[in-house]
Amino acid sequence: MIEVEGLRKEYGDLVAVDGVSFTAEAGAIYGLLGPNGAGKSTTIGCLSGLLEPTAGSVRVLGRDVVGEALAARESLGVVPQELALYEDLSASENLAYWGGAYRMRGGELRARVAQVLEEVGLADRAKEPVKRFSGGMKRRLNFACGVLHRPQVLLLDEPTVGIDPQSRVRLIELVREQAAGGTCVLYTTHYMEEAESLCDRLGIIDGGKLIAEGTLAELRGKVGERDLLRLAGVFDPERVRAALEGVEDLDVVQADAELVMLAVPGASKRLPSLFAVLTEAGADVRETTMTQPSLESLFIELTGKELRE
Ligand SMILES: Nc1ncnc2c1ncn2[C@@H]1O[C@H](COP(=O)(O)OP(=O)(O)O)[C@@H](O)[C@H]1O
Ligand SMILES: [Mg+2]
Known part of the structure; x- marks a missing residue:
């Protein structure tokens, strides 16, 4: 579902991503684990089409993210590290905005908005402006925006940073449900425990390079x-x-x-x-x-x- 081959991204003199290759499958969670500045968000940016790779190729469902940008993006859902929410709009207005961007309309859109609000536990706060939400509620809404159009490939960039334990548990459950429903999930984190408990396959990234890659069992085998x-x-x-x-x-x-x-x-x-x-x-x-x-x-x-x- 995701094929990254020799991905490289430079910002001027700085090489943020340096020859990263991996593939991720449907119905599974692929983790990118690494410290701050490792190149996780830059990789996600190249996958979502937000950033143009300096070299290498990125394919989503077989489509090149650069060459066939629109087709590739259709099947993608993105939950960015920086919240992408309008503070003055309500939760359902934020979702309606994103739905519109994915050409969802009318009754179908309304029904789906109600459904995802229910799933992330915000149904009773749907009409409230986002600026009154806690950090955890905003993170859950951010997630809802990413899955609204039922993407086949979901990119999650450190979705649990800075949230309360309850929201964290709910979000982790939601991520598992996405994979169980057949979605290909790419999950970045700097939390070791999250990567160990959640991911089917993992790439460990540091200084822009994948320094180890494989299933959890394979990686554990390397430590012996x-x-x-x-x-x-x-x-x-x-x-x-x-x-x-x-x-x-x-x-x-x-x-x-x-x-x-x-x-x-x-x-x-x-x-x-x-x-x-x-x-x-x-x-x-x-x-x-x-x-x-x-x-x-x-x-x-x-x-x-x-x-x-
Ligand atoms: N827009 C940018 N301009 C210049 N350097 C950047 C930019 N975005 C990220 N970087 C640098 O690229 C490296 C990787 O950053 P990033 O992908 O955000 O890492 P991570 O998400 O793993 O914390 C870091 O050294 C960061 O400072
Ligand atoms: Mg990041």
């Missing part, structure tokens, strides 16, 4: 059974590396003057012996954190940094 051990303190990086070189079944992910990160299976059992080696190398460990195999540890292993800034 190794825990990630993060040691803060005072270190001599060269001595630490030299001392750990001979230790079996261990990778040094990072070693600098204040932080050492190690990937080891069964880390908790090996702590005493590892501490002995480190102390021998003059290390002063002040804090230890252990992360079990997860997308979090995969991300840290691949990038040397944590997802959350």
Whole structure:
């Protein structure tokens, strides 16, 4: 349903998206997971036709988003990161506006507006101006605008940022319902837990590049059974590396003057012996954190940094 091939987008000297390729299927949720500035919104922008790619191709239902823009956009629903709502208009007026843009009219439009308002839990607030809505209500209305015309492909850009827990739960349910109904959903997020619980396939994006891609099981397989051990303190990086070189079944992910990160299976059992080696190398460990195999540890292993800034 979505085919992205070698997508590149430059803003002047800055390469925001750098050779991204993936495909997403009907009835499934494809996640793009990455920190702020990774290139998620730029990718969504290129898919929705809002931004023109510098290179590469983007197809939706087999149609080129640049070459066959109108045809491609017809089957697309977009829920942008920045709310696209008119504050002075009511919830149903906002929806009617979007419906009009998709050539929905009259009774059909009215019935569909009532239906989506019901689905997102805003039926009783339909006539109120949006400026009186909470952040979570606006997010739910933003979602309703994106699905109003029953798109076959739905692009969701960080739809749960800054909302109350109840709205979050409802939105996640709504996203699942869309996929269950056969829609192809592309979902961007910087929340690891959301990506893990929601997505069938995932691309991990950082610095404009997809650094890992696959099903959740495939990605977990890449981390293997190794825990990630993060040691803060005072270190001599060269001595630490030299001392750990001979230790079996261990990778040094990072070693600098204040932080050492190690990937080891069964880390908790090996702590005493590892501490002995480190102390021998003059290390002063002040804090230890252990992360079990997860997308979090995969991300840290691949990038040397944590997802959350
Ligand atoms: N209109 C723009 N002009 C210049 N740089 C931009 C523009 N939009 C985004 N960027 C830059 O492109 C990179 C990717 O941004 P973005 O796609 O918004 O990331 P994300 O959505 O993952 O947070 C960032 O470095 C950002 O500052
Ligand atoms: Mg963004």
